[in-house]
């Protein structure tokens with residue numbers, strides 16, 4: 001494992017391990033506070049993320065920001081990353097082999113951040129980092145402890161934007177996140 005964040009970022013941003021390197025504009029390494037104890041993980045960058053080099057910056061990002069704000073968080077107070085760091089063409093799902101090749105960057109980010117809570121944003125991230133048998137529609141909002149870290153799957157903000165009737169459930173998940181933050185006594189500066 002690389003222990004220096006800047007070195008990790010530099011190496012990741014020069015990665016060509018999978019085919020997504022050929023079509024990307026940027027490597028979207030992540031955004032936020034490396035010393036935060038809360039890590040959000042999405043599946044991969046979309047069009048706007050690829051252009052700007054930051055995760056969750058389009059309409060999905062605005063909804064995520066609004067959800068964070070409801071529990072007195074901002075993206076500067078957490079860390080946000082993805083399973084794959086380069087955009088899959090036409091926003092298709094990242095292929096299993098792309099996820100497998102890329103996930104070591106996330107593992108290394110996890111190793112340095114040492115989060116107490118990890119929130120998986122959407123089905124693909126939840127299946128990859130929490131449980132391959134998980135059902136996002138049934139299991140979102142439920143916490144699971146793995147090796148000393150709490151994991152919670154929730155919906156991807158894009159899925160909520162496609163079906164706004166899910167927004168109340170989404171707000172509930174963020175309230176549960178807030179309760180877990182308080183229960184664990186995590187300082188939000």
Ligand code: SF4
Pocket residue numbers: 012015016017018019020021027084085086098101102105
């Ligand atoms: S998606 Fe990940 S593994 Fe593939 S080139 Fe980008 S950083 Fe490397």
